[in-house]
Amino acid sequence: TEPIVGLKGPQNAQFNVPTEYLKDEYQSIGSQIVNRFGEDAGEKINVNQISLPSLGEIVNLPRDENFTLFIPYHRRLAGRLIDIFLGMRDTDDLLSMAIYARERVNPILFNYAFSVALLHRKDTQDLDVPSVVHSFPHKYFDSKLFSKAREVAHIVPERSRTPIEMPKDYTASDLEEEHRVAYFREDVGVNLHHWHWHLVYPFEAALEVVNKNRRGELFYYMHQQIMARYNAERLCNRMKRVERFTNFEEPIQEAYFPKLDSIVASRTWPARVANMRLRNLRREADQITLDVDEMRRWRDRIFEAIHSGVIRNENNQNIPLTEFEGIDVLGNIIEASILSPNQAYYGDYHNMGHTIASYIHDPDNRHLESFGVIGDSATAMRDPFFYRWHAHIDDIFQNFKSTLPRYTVAQLNYPGVTVQDIQIQTLGGPTNVFETFWQQSDVDLSRGMDFQPRGTINVRITHLQHRNFNYKIIVNNQSNAAREGTCRIFMSPKYDERGNPWLFRDQKGMFIELDKFKVNLTPGSNTINRASTESSVTIPFESTFRNLDDARPTGGDALAQFNFCGCGWPHHMLIPRGNERFECQLFVMISDYAGDRIDQNIEGRCNDAGSYCGIKDKLYPDRRSMGYPFDRQPRTGVDTLQQFLTPNMRVRDVSINFTNRTIGPAQRN
Ligand code: CUO
Incomplete structure (x- = not known):
């Protein structure tokens, strides 16, 4: 034809x-x-x-x-x-x-x-x-903007257009305490990361798509890190850590009014008022019936497996949850993915938690309403209840981790390797201080808005940002030979919400990973310099806010540097907001590479945010249990971080100093 x-x-x-x-x-x-x-x-x-x-x-x-x-x-x-x-x-x-x-x-x-x-x-x-923020901008921006954007598109010639400003605070007022951390929950980059993570790690599709190396464990670890990061932001804002969801009967205090439109449904996303209760789902149109009791049964069976140390597979055989692979199996059971060894018995616990919460306003579809934001991985992180649910999910994983053998000094130390000093240096700024502030960035909406004259229509958003910095780490190698190690950098708030120093067993869950990279140590003193922008946790700022039609380099090195892979924590959110002077502890460890090593070639694309996203089509680039060395209960006699340290680790007090100023899109550092 x-x-x-x-x-x-x-x-x-x-x-x-x-x-x-x-x-x-x-x-x-x-x-x-x-x-x-x-x-x-x-x-x-x-x-x-x-x-x-x-x-x-x-x-x-x-x-x-x-x-x-x-x-x-x-x-x-x-x-x-x-x-x-x-x-x-x-x-x-x-x-x-x-x-x-x-x-x-x-x-x-x-x-x-x-x-x-x-x-x-x-x-x-x-x-x-293409970035989903361009295809479906309605999932990321205040619905009010779109009528303005339509107006601009029809009336203002392209060259005369100025960006439409989206206010930083639009979903609630300060009367709502939870709104203090809305900048984190509603951050475009944070939500894009979460969407991309679930895109890279689908829980249902052809087996070869789902069955990625350690995907169940990464489900646990990536979401554990989201919780640690959110809790750090809460402490910066003088709020207590998230209270985990524990009781299916109890009213959910947290309300949320997303103020987003659903472009395909031409409807607004439903809100949740305070103190609603989860109820049985009967939604024939979605082919879902689910009783709250069923959720309880799944939860109890999962705890049963953890406490007995064995799971029951589809043939009723008992399979032990092992020290290293157990967490991966458990991740697939709890999420659940199709790799769950017995979905009929353990159910679909975490996913259905999202679903049952997302229909709380209309559980039997009598009002013909669609699901709320927590029911979509592109928008779920906006809802305060996401964190209460995931605090519960993380608690289940931590219960399992508590049953594992504790790391001995030999499993933590790297004999002959001593970390002697750590410093944070910002250009022209004081040492050991992170500086944070607000920054504005522009995102082009036009690709996600059809049937109107074309041309760029920018929306100007305000998000958290920090000044770039460098780590300077002095490591002594007392042996006569070259040594290889992995440098692991984490940070945690120094005090809990009451202002008390942590017990190690609580603090270990508060460490956010900042970077992880291989080091080669010559005999004697070594100085490691590492830029914050090289972080193995984040994708570059430009990847989050890229515009599809931007000129982009092609081929070879340029392409590798200007990496467009969407999975990765947004770089502008690497450091929590802090406050006037928010005290933290920076932790650096050099682990023995013999225990870390994965032999593979990781050249290529999508290899720069491996800590939370893995590496595309490769093995997870670290052989240790994810979260090492903070993923287990401490050895006997260790009550504080200081007592936990071996010579290859060091802690330094640092602070995050936030100034409430906003810089423009082009300014940085
Ligand atoms: Cu990412 Cu609950 O898994 O949202």
Whole structure:
């Protein structure tokens, strides 16, 4: 067939697609659509006509419904579509299939399945997956902005446009204490990281997509770190640590009014008022029935497994939870992923916690309302209840960790290697002080807003930022030979919410990872200099706030440096906000590389935020249990951090000094 229809694609390209690919109702007006969307196309791409596999029940989810992976029915549809995309012979066929599906499938479902496929196909791995903040900006920005943006798009010529400012505080007032940490919960980069993490580690899809090295353990560790970071922010704001959710009967005090629109559903995201209770779900449209009692049963069975040290598999055999792999199995059971050895028995505990909370306002669908923000991994971190739920999930993991053998001095020390000094240096600033403030950044909304004159429409957001700094670490190698080690850098608040010094057993859960990297030590004194921007936890600032149409380097080193992989803690959130002078303890350890080493080549892309995201298609780049050396109860006799230290570790008091000033988009350091 002569391709006649132009559909607008990224970077001003026009796809010439066979007419049959259009939805039935548009096929007769194909050429008019060309004229409307094709005239300013810079590039034309011809799309092959192929014999298309049936989309089957995938099209049953209406295009104007919200989509989420936390609903089993939705994720089954996503799994089917991912399989179709993964099964396409080559990239030409994939493009044909994608365009055909794009016209028929729920857009959020499409975007998710297509992104997973692009990340996992060998022939598309090097493509940039468009950032979801550009495809679905409504999930990230105050709904008020969009009518302003529409107005600007229609009236103001592109060159005269100025960014639309989004206020830093728009979801609540200071009457609500929880609002003090809204800057963390609603941060664009934090939410993008969480979305990308779940995109890289789906819990249901083809086995080869789900079955990644230590994914259950990373589910535990990445979310444990989110909790540690959130608790640090709370202490900076003179709030107590999150109270973990414990009781399915108890009213949930935390209210949340997200003030987001759902673009596909043309509805606002539902809110939750204070003191609501979780209730049994009966939502036939979503194919979900779930009793709160069922959640209790799953929880009790999980605790049973932890306390007995064995899990029961589908054939009723007892499988021990081992010292190193047990946490990985448990992660898959609790999340749950399809790697759970017995989902019929242990259920889908964590995921269903999201779901049951997300429908608290309409558990039987009598009001025909969709799920709240906690029911979507792109928006879940905005809701204060996310942290209460995840504090509970983390507590389950910590219960398991408490059953493991404690690290002996020999498992912690690196004989002959001594950390002698640590310093934090900011350019022109005092030593051992982190400086934080607000910064504004611009994000282009226009790609996520269809049917209007094109051109950039920037929204200017205000987010936390810190001054770049360097670590200077002096390490003495007393042996006569070169030594290899891993430098592990963590930080924790120095005092608890009452202002008391920590007991080690509480403080160990408060350490946030800042960096981890390999070091080569020559005999004698070694000075290690490391820039904060090299952190193994974060992705570069530019990756969070990149705009799709920005000029970007191609090929070789330039590409590797300007890394677009979306998973990784946003660099601007590396350091908690602090306050006038927030006291912390910086911890540095050099561990023996013999126990850390993973032999693999990690050159390539998506390798710079390995601590929370792993490395694409590789083994997790550290053989130790995740969270080492803070992942277990301390050895007998250790009550404080000082008592925990071996000579290859050192602690230094530092402070985070926050100034309540805001710098512009171009200024930094
Ligand atoms: Cu990331 Cu509960 O897993 O949100």
